[in-house]
Amino acid sequence: MHAPAPSPVLLVVAHGSRDPRHAATVTALTERVRSLRPGLRVETGFLEFNAPSVPQVLEKLSLERPAAEGVRDVVALPLLLTRAFHAKSDIPTVLREASARLPRLTIRQADVLGPSPLLTATLERRLYEAGVRPGDRRSTGVVLASAGSSDPEAIAVIAEIAREWRHTGWCAVRPAFASASLPRTEDAVRQLRAEGARRVAVAPYVVAPGFLPDRIAAGAWEAGADALAGVLGPSPELARLLLQRYDEARVPRIAALTA
Structure with a gap:
């Protein structure tokens, strides 16, 4: 009887930031993931600004030689909400280069996090924490920033x-954007007010604090928003979503083992 193959390592790929709140939030999120699935190995790598980098984590995994055969499979999960440049270009390039350099590893890139009902549930949670109650829905306009x-x-x-x-x-x-696209948060707040919304709440659609979330907050208060939700952060829903994307990515491996 052969022992069952170990589960692939979950490598959470975060962008990184000079703002220390970013890395602290990513750490809190990965700790919540571990608590939901004890025994799953979860590592974190950053694209820039923070350590360890994604290549450094993969190099470390490739060199490990425990009693069995060592680490073989890795699911790299982008901590991204949409399929934009980082998901389409940066991360695939980093992973391809690592695969060529580290042939012992099988590296699979998971899908980005959004869209998902679990993200919407987190947005709702953060709005409630900011003081928006279910009875306010019909009179409240929301800026999805x-x-x-x-x-x-x-x-x-x-x-x-x-x-x-x-x-x-x-x-x-109404959607709004902190950079690269329009409208800005403050413009969307004013638009909702002009359209007759009695209350306006801003819900940042970002994982962790940093420069752009701070810009969203500044725009919200400048335009007179009634409530500003926190970032998605280490919510239980977001942790469950990470595990969902991880499981979806490892399905081909499971199917191959049972074929």
């Missing part, structure tokens, strides 16, 4: 999430 992107696919996804979220009872939901 993302970091922004020059990628049309990513912009279209944010707009579609706003449209779908509107159907859950908010008087209106």
